[in-house]
Amino acid sequence: MRFVLLEPAPVVAAVAVLTPLGEDVAAITGESPLRFRRMDRYESLGFAAVDLALRKANAAPSKRGDAEWGLLLGSSCGCFASNAEFFFDLERRPAPELSPALFSRTVSNAVNGEISIAHQIGGVNQTFVSGWAAGGEALAEAAALLADGKARWVVAGGIEAPDDVLRRMHAAARREPGMDWLPQEIAEGAAACVLTTEESAAGHLRLRAFGRGRDPRGTWSLASALDALGALDLQRILVANTVPPRLLDRWRGEGTGADFTVLPDRTGEIGAAGAPVAVALASPVHQGALIIARAREGGTVALALGP
Amino acid sequence: MLRPVTRFEARDLGAPRAGEILADTFTSVVEEARSPTGATEPAAALALAAARESLDHAGIVLSSLPPSSGVVLGTCLGGAEATFEWLRGQGQSSHPYRVSSGPLSAPTDHLADAFGLGGPVVTLSTAGASGTAAVATAAECIRRGEADTMLAGGVDVLSRFVLAGFWLLRALASGEVRPFDRRRDGLALGEGAGILVLEEREQALRRGAAVLAQVQGSGSSGDAHHMTGPSPEGDGVVRAALAALRDGGCSPEKVDFVSAHGTGTRFNDRMETIALKRVFGEAAYRIPVDSIKPIVGHTLGAAGALEAILCVRAIGEAIVPPTIHYGEPDPECDLDYVPNEARRCRVRRALSCSSALAGNNAALLLEAP
Numbered sequence: 190m191r192f193v194l195l196e197p198a199p200v201v202a203a204v205a206v207l208t209p210l211g212e213d214v215a216a217i218t219g220e221s222p223l224r225f226r227r228m229d230r231y232e233s234l235g236f237a238a239v240d241l242a243l244r245k246a247n248a249a250p251s252k253r254g255d256a257e258w259g260l261l262l263g264s265s266c267g268c269f270a271s272n273a274e275f276f277f278d279l280e281r282r283p284a285p286e287l288s289p290a291l292f293s294r295t296v297s298n299a300v301n302g303e304i305s306i307a308h309q310i311g312g313v314n315q316t317f318v319s320g321w322a323a324g325g326e327a328l329a330e331a332a333a334l335l336a337d338g339k340a341r342w343v344v345a346g347g348i349e350a351p352d353d354v355l356r357r358m359h360a361a362a363r364r365e366p367g368m369d370w371l372p373q374e375i376a377e378g379a380a381a382c383v384l385t386t387e388e389s390a391a392g393h394l395r396l397r398a399f400g401r402g403r404d405p406r407g408t409w410s411l412a413s414a415l416d417a418l419g420a421l422d423l424q425r426i427l428v429a430n431t432v433p434p435r436l437l438d439r440w441r442g443e444g445t446g447a448d449f450t451v452l453p454d455r456t457g458e459i460g461a462a463g464a465p466v467a468v469a470l471a472s473p474v475h476q477g478a479l480i481i482a483r484a485r486e487g488g489t490v491a492l493a494l495g496p
Numbered sequence: 497m498l499r500p501v502t503r504f505e506a507r508d509l510g511a512p513r514a515g516e517i518l519a520d521t522f523t524s525v526v527e528e529a530r531s532p533t534g535a536t537e538p539a540a541a542l543a544l545a546a547a548r549e550s551l552d553h554a555g556i557v558l559s560s561l562p563p564s565s566g567v568v569l570g571t572c573l574g575g576a577e578a579t580f581e582w583l584r585g586q587g588q589s590s591h592p593y594r595v596s597s598g599p600l601s602a603p604t605d606h607l608a609d610a611f612g613l614g615g616p617v618v619t620l621s622t623a624g625a626s627g628t629a630a631v632a633t634a635a636e637c638i639r640r641g642e643a644d645t646m647l648a649g650g651v652d653v654l655s656r657f658v659l660a661g662f663w664l665l666r667a668l669a670s671g672e673v674r675p676f677d678r679r680r681d682g683l684a685l686g687e688g689a690g691i692l693v694l695e696e697r698e699q700a701l702r703r704g705a706a707v708l709a710q711v712q713g714s715g716s717s718g719d720a721h722h723m724t725g726p727s728p729e730g731d732g733v734v735r736a737a738l739a740a741l742r743d744g745g746c747s748p749e750k751v752d753f754v755s756a757h758g759t760g761t762r763f764n765d766r767m768e769t770i771a772l773k774r775v776f777g778e779a780a781y782r783i784p785v786d787s788i789k790p791i792v793g794h795t796l797g798a799a800g801a802l803e804a805i806l807c808v809r810a811i812g813e814a815i816v817p818p819t820i821h822y823g824e825p826d827p828e829c830d831l832d833y834v835p836n837e838a839r840r841c842r843v844r845r846a847l848s849c850s851s852a853l854a855g856n857n858a859a860l861l862l863e864a865p
Contacts, residue, residue: 191564191615191641191642191643193640193641193642253720254717254718254719254720254721254727254731254732254735256717256735256739260718265598265600265601266598266599266600267598267600267621269576269579269598269599269600272573272576272657273583275657275661276580276583276657277583279656279657279660280584283508284508284509284660284663284664287660287664288664289661289664289665289666292660292661292662292664292665293661293665293723293724293853293854295573295657295661296572296621296622296623296852296853296854297600297621297622298621298622298623298852298853298854298856299723299853299854301622301718301854301855301856302718302719302723302853302854302855302856303723303854305718305719305720305855306720306721306722306723306855308720309720310718310720311717311718311719311720311731311732311735312716312717312718312735312739313715313716313717313739314622314716314717314718314855314856314857315620315622315629315633315716315856316620316621316622316856317618317619317620317621318571318574318598318600318601318619318620318621319601319604319617319618319619320598320601320605320619323601323619326618330633333636333640339739339743354579354583358579358582358599361582400642401615401616401617401618401642402564402566402614402615402616402617403566403608403613403614403615403616403617404614405608405609484601486601486605486609488601488605488617488618
C-alpha cells in the first residue's frame with residue numbers, strides 16, 4: 190500500500206453519526222416527512238446524515254448547483270433493498286403494474302441525487318460501492334480532491350441499510366468455510382463528514398494521508414504503515430470493520446503503544462458507515478489517529494488523521 | 497447491432513431491440529471465466545474477458561503485472577443478477593459470491609482475485625456515468641502515485657430487471673435509436689464490458705509500450721435538478737466538461753472530437769446540445785459529435801468505458817465514428833453529429849461525456865501521446 194500525503198490537508202469541519210437510528214428519519218432532520226416518502230431506507234439514512242453534518246458545519250452551498258461543493262458517498266450494498274423489491278415485484282406481477290418510481294431508486298447513486306437536489310451540491314459527485322471499505326474510499330477520494338483544489342467543500346460518508354435479503358446473503362456467507370469470523374448481523378447506520386480546505390472552517394482535525402490496497406490474505410503490515418507515516422505521530426488505531434481475529438491480533442501486536450479501538454465492538458458491524466463513524470470517534474481527541482476500513486474480501490483503506 | 501432480446505422474455509415489455517451479446521459468445525465467455533476463477537456470474541465473466549483482452553493489447557503478461565496494480569470498475573448492477581438467481585432458488589445454496597460483501601463490487605473483486613491485484617480496488621456506481629468516472633478515478637490513482645498500472649472500465653449485463661425499468665420509465669425507443677434526429681423517441685439498452693490499461697507514462701515508455709493516448713483531465717458533477725430528468729440547460733454536463741478541460745489545461749477550442757452521451761431520448765439530446773454550445777461556444781458547430789448508442793445500445797456502467805476506448809481509437813486512427821440512423825435534423829440539435837458515415841479527421845484531443853439517472857455527470861479528456 191502506497192500512502193498519499195495530502196497537502197493542503199483538508200479539515201474535518203463536522204461529523205454526523207446516525208447509528209443506531211430510530212425509524213423516524215424526518216424527525217431527526219426536521220424535514221417534512223413528505224420528502225422521505227419517495228426514498229428507501231438507504232436514501233433516507235444518507236440524506237439524514239448529510240443534512241445533520243451540514244447543519245453541524247454551519248456551511249452550505251451558496252448558489253444553485255454549487256460546483257465548489259462535492260458529494261462522495263459509499264455503501265457496500267447501496268440500494269439493494271430497492272433492487273430486491275423491484276426484482277420480486279417483477280417476478281410476481283405483470284410488468285405494467287410495477288412502479289417506475291421504485292425502479293428509479295434501484296441505482297445506488299439515487300441517494301446522491303436526492304441530496305444534491307435538496308442542498309444544491311453541483312460539484313464532484315460519486316458513489317463508491319467497494320464493499321465495507323466504500324465509506325473509507327469516499328473519505329480518501331474527497332480528501333484528495335480537496336487537496337488537488339478540485340473542490341472547496343466535500344461531504345463524504347458511508348451508508349449501510351441492510352434488509353432481509355442482504356441479511357440472508359450475509360448469513361449464507363457466514364456458512365462458507367473459513368468465514369465464521371464474520372459478525373452475526375450487519376447493523377444499519379450512516380455517517381457523513383464535511384471536509385474543506387477553507388482556512389476559516391471550524392475543526393481541528395485534518396485528513397493528513399491515505400493509502401489503499403487489496404489484501405485478501407491479510408498480510409498487510411500495520412507496522413510498515415506506521416513507519417511510513419511516522420511523522421504524523423499516530424497514537425490511536427481505529428479499526429472500522431470486523432476483520433479475521435488472527436489479523437486483528439497481529440495488528441494489535443504491531444500497533445504497540447497506540448490506543449487500539451475496534452469499532453464493531455461498540456457499534457456492531459456497520460459496513461461502509463464504519464470509516465466515517467471512526468472519524469467521529471477520532472475528532473474530539475487532539476492527536477493523530479489511523480483509521481483502517483477493511484472490506485470482507487480484503488479491500489483496505491487506511492486514513493491518517495492529525496491536528 | 498441492436499436486435500430483439502433472446503436471453504429472456506421481453507415480449508411484455510414491448511419486445512424492444514437491444515445490444516445483446518450473441519448467445520454463443522456470451523456462453524463461451526462465461527464458460528471461459530469459470531475454470532480459473534470460479535466466476536459463474538456474467539458481469540464478472542465479461543469484465544474478466546475484457547480485462548484479458550486489454551492486457552494482451554497492452555503487451556502485458558499477467559505474471560509481469562506489478563502487485564501494486566489496481567482496478568476501478570463502474571457498474572449499475574454489478575453482479576446483482578447472480579443474487580437474483582440465488583433468490584429464485586430461495587437462497588438455500590451457497591451464495592454465488594463466496595465472500596464478497598456486496599453484489600455490486602463482486603465483479604471487481606473477482607477480477608482482482610484472478611489477476612492478483614494488490615493496489616486500489618474500487619467499484620463505482622453512478623448509473624450511466626459509472627464507466628467514465630471509473631477511468632477518471634483510475635487515472636487519478638496513477639497521478640497520485642498509488643499505483644503505476646491500473647485497469648479501468650465498466651461492466652453491465654442486460655437483464656429483464658433493467659429492461660423492465662427503462663420500459664416503465666417510457667425511455668425505450670419504439671424503433672431505431674436516432675440520437676439528435678428530430679424523430680428520436682428513446683434509447684435501446686445494451687450490455688458489455690470495456691477495460692482500458694492505464695499506466696504511468698514513464699513506466700510505459702520504459703517497457704517499450706505503444707502509448708495510445710493520455711488521460712489529460714476529468715471532471716464530475718451532480719445536476720442537482722431532478723431524479724430522472726436532466727437539467728434542461730445542461731448545467732451538470734457543462735460543469736463536468738469544464739472541470740475536465742480545466743483539469744487538463746485545455747481550452748475548449750482545442751478539442752477535436754466529442755463522444756456524446758447521446759442516448760436518443762428527446763430530453764437528453766436536446767440538453768446535451770445546449771450544454772456543448774455553452775462549453776465550446778461558436779466552436780461547438782465545427783467539432784464532430786457522435787453517439788455510438790444506436791450501434792451498441794446504452795450499456796449503462798460500461799458505456800463510458802466503451803466511449804473512452806472509442807476516443808482512444810479516434811485519436812490513433814484519425815477517424816471519427818458516425819451517429820447512425822440520422823436522417824432528419826432537429827432545429828434544437830444543430831451540431832455536427834457525423835451523420836451515418838465515419839469521417840477521416842485528425843483528433844488530437846477528445847472529450848467523452850456521460851450522464852446518468854439521479855443527475856450524475858462525468859467527463860474525460862483524452863489526448864494524443
